[in-house]
Amino acid sequence: MMDFLSQCRAVVGDAHVLDTAAGMAPFLTDQRGRHTGKALAVLRPGTVEQVAALVRACARHRVAVVPQGGNTGLVLGSVPDGSGTQVLLSLARLNRVRQVDAVNRTMTVDAGCILQHIQEAAAAEGCLFPLSLAAEGSCTIGGNLATNAGGTAVLRYGNTRELCLGLEVVTPQGEIWSGLRGLRKDNTGYDLRDLFIGAEGTLGIITGAVLKLYPQPKASITALAALPSPAAALQLLVLMQDRCGASLTGFELMSRYCLQLVAEQFPQLPKPFAAPHAQYVLLELSSSESEQHAVGLLEQAIGAALDSGVIDDAVVATSVSQSAALWQVREHIPLAQARAGKNIKHDISLPVSRIAEFIAVTGPKLDAAFPGCQLVCFGHLGDGNLHYNVAPPTGVSNEDFLLNQDKVNRVVYDSVEAFGGSISAEHGIGALKREELARYKSPVELNMMRAIKAALDPLGIMNPGKIL
Numbered sequence: 001m002m003d004f005l006s007q008c009r010a011v012v013g014d015a016h017v018l019d020t021a022a023g024m025a026p027f028l029t030d031q032r033g034r035h036t037g038k039a040l041a042v043l044r045p046g047t048v049e050q051v052a053a054l055v056r057a058c059a060r061h062r063v064a065v066v067p068q069g070g071n072t073g074l075v076l077g078s079v080p081d082g083s084g085t086q087v088l089l090s091l092a093r094l095n096r097v098r099q100v101d102a103v104n105r106t107m108t109v110d111a112g113c114i115l116q117h118i119q120e121a122a123a124a125e126g127c128l129f130p131l132s133l134a135a136e137g138s139c140t141i142g143g144n145l146a147t148n149a150g151g152t153a154v155l156r157y158g159n160t161r162e163l164c165l166g167l168e169v170v171t172p173q174g175e176i177w178s179g180l181r182g183l184r185k186d187n188t189g190y191d192l193r194d195l196f197i198g199a200e201g202t203l204g205i206i207t208g209a210v211l212k213l214y215p216q217p218k219a220s221i222t223a224l225a226a227l228p229s230p231a232a233a234l235q236l237l238v239l240m241q242d243r244c245g246a247s248l249t250g251f252e253l254m255s256r257y258c259l260q261l262v263a264e265q266f267p268q269l270p271k272p273f274a275a276p277h278a279q280y281v282l283l284e285l286s287s288s289e290s291e292q293h294a295v296g297l298l299e300q301a302i303g304a305a306l307d308s309g310v311i312d313d314a315v316v317a318t319s320v321s322q323s324a325a326l327w328q329v330r331e332h333i334p335l336a337q338a339r340a341g342k343n344i345k346h347d348i349s350l351p352v353s354r355i356a357e358f359i360a361v362t363g364p365k366l367d368a369a370f371p372g373c374q375l376v377c378f379g380h381l382g383d384g385n386l387h388y389n390v391a392p393p394t395g396v397s398n399e400d401f402l403l404n405q406d407k408v409n410r411v412v413y414d415s416v417e418a419f420g421g422s423i424s425a426e427h428g429i430g431a432l433k434r435e436e437l438a439r440y441k442s443p444v445e446l447n448m449m450r451a452i453k454a455a456l457d458p459l460g461i462m463n464p465g466k467i468l
């Protein structure tokens with residue numbers, strides 16, 4: 001292995017091959033502190049050619065490679081296993097915005113660019129790169145692509161997959177595939193780009209991407225609606241989509257318990273309603289005309305929803321700053337949960353039309369199995385994506401309740417399957433949900449996935465143990 005490491009040093013220089021415990025430590029623990037892996041070394045290439053040369057060395061020596069961007073992933077995909085035989089390849093030094101083409105509305109970037117920097121570079125050219133998530137200050141576009149990240153703007157702009165026109169990839173053989181085409185139409189055979197997006201680093205290393213840009217909206221305005229049930233929230237979604245079309249850019253469901261948690265843990269935040277309601281929807285409209293236009297459109301739509309009895313009450317922000325205050329309530333749910341204690345988390349998706357029924361059926365099943373358990377149910381309703389988290393009943397410790405993880409997962413995921421949903425909406429599979437994937441994907445699907453993996457990575461050196 002000394003031979004291997006000296007080849008790596010010859011490629012990137014001594015300073016960028018870290019093999020001491022202290023040097024490697026910042027890279028080896030996952031985002032939520034659930035797993036600390038061991039690595040042979042951490043490699044920090046600064047160019048695409050260096051990535052390719054390192055991967056060729058890995059292939060020669062049969063050393064497995066774990067690609068890492070911002071290490072904000074939530075399914076243990078970006079950290080090595082406990083063997084100490086894998087190398088972690090950090091893309092952090094590949095962080096240049098290569099080109100912005102405001103007429104083609106595209107930008108070409110290195111994979112290690114931080115998402116927030118990409119948003120800022122687009123804005124500097126008067127454009128919008130719409131991918132947005134709470135980890136945007138530290139996650140990288142390569143990680144976003146590798147996990148096909150979702151976020152808060154999927155309803156209008158789609159997942160990361162929909163925001164990417166071309167990729168540059170280092171293959172498991174250490175070749176560079178330059179597919180950096182800024183084309184919106186390109187039907188020339190199999191779409192290789194789509195294979196690497198969402199592959200979580202198991203098929204190759206993404207080193208660059210061509211991203212889609214959009215016009216900047218002039219203003220985005222939010223409202224918080226109070227409703228009697230998830231079924232009413234679905235009626236509101238249809239009403240808003242019919243009236244506002246593509247102007248509807250956010251539609252987030254939150255249960256009463258979610259807002260109660262936020263009020264308990266963050267009493268300084270605004271309390272929009274005097275009395276509690278069963279459900280709430282935070283909705284956002286964007287206008288390409290003006291703030292006034294957005295407020296007017298939103299007030300009319302909310303008025304129609306009140307008149308037809310779909311919603312019980314609503315608070316409409318009348319400025320961009322009031323909108324930000326309403327978003328704060330939504331963004332504080334995960335933080336309030338973390339302060340309140342541990343819970344068993346699920347990032348699931350369902351056909352939008354079946355969400356109300358799923359919630360109505362699954363809650364009682366959980367309550368029958370774990371009497372008094374608390375559901376922290378919120379999410380991107382417009383995308384059919386729920387964060388469906390199960391917290392312990394009062395009086396049961398977090399540690400005791402977490403022992404039930406497998407049983408809780410079975411109730412939730414069996415119900416997800418029965419409703420035609422997915423056990424991972426936006427976070428991916430990683431090492432965390434690998435066994436669950438094997439349980440819920442059909443043998444036909446699993447066999448096709450294994451065949452693709454074997455064809456592209458016959459040595460099995462690309463992020464082994466993740467997904468499959």
Ligand SMILES: Cc1cc2nc3c(=O)[nH]c(=O)nc-3n(C[C@H](O)[C@H](O)[C@H](O)COP(=O)(O)OP(=O)(O)OC[C@H]3O[C@@H](n4cnc5c(N)ncnc54)[C@H](O)[C@@H]3O)c2cc1C
Pocket residue numbers: 031066067068069070071072073074076077078091111112132133134135138139140141142143144145146147148149150151152200201202204205206207426427430463466
């Ligand atoms: C507070 C918080 C909020 C979040 N909100 C959301 C959300 O709303 N929506 C959502 O989808 N996710 C969310 N996430 C999860 C996470 O931020 C995303 O999965 C993000 O896309 C990961 O990017 P990263 O650069 O940190 O990737 P990493 O965590 O470093 O890696 C993730 C996976 O991608 C692989 N990978 C990384 N870079 C490359 C590359 N260049 N080539 C090939 N493979 C690579 C890794 O091997 C790993 O399997 C959130 C996380 C946090 C902590």
